[in-house]
Amino acid sequence: MEKKIKAILIGLLGGLAGGLVGIGGGIIMVPLMLYYLGFSQHAANATSLAAIVPISVIGASIYGFYGNMELTLAGLFAIGGIAGAYLGSALMPHVKPKILQRMLAIVVIAASIRMGFDL
DSSP states (O other): HHHHHHHHHHHHHHHHHHHHHOOOOIIIHHHHHHHSOOOOHHHHHHHHHHHHHHHHHHHHHHHHHHOOOOHHHHHHHHHHHHHHHHHHHHGGSSSSSHHHHHHHHHHHHHHHHHHHHOO
């Protein structure tokens, strides 16, 4: 039962972060799944992607309701994103978990530094 409560709380944090600042899956949910639920890197990545679908639909719908979405560009991003998700998911089983963790850490750190200097 404790695992289910942790999963709901991780989802809540991921959804809250996604709704507020447009992030949540990889940056919030994956590390929490690794450290608090004992997921493997591969399982955390895959589970995060599955959980993000309904989270994204709800968040995007509300943003769209308030007129805060570039629908045409969102569609174009989706086309590229679908291709990228297919390629990345096909490559993931061939990449060691430690490499995946380092890749995520580098992306998070680089994005944080870039955004921090863009204030």
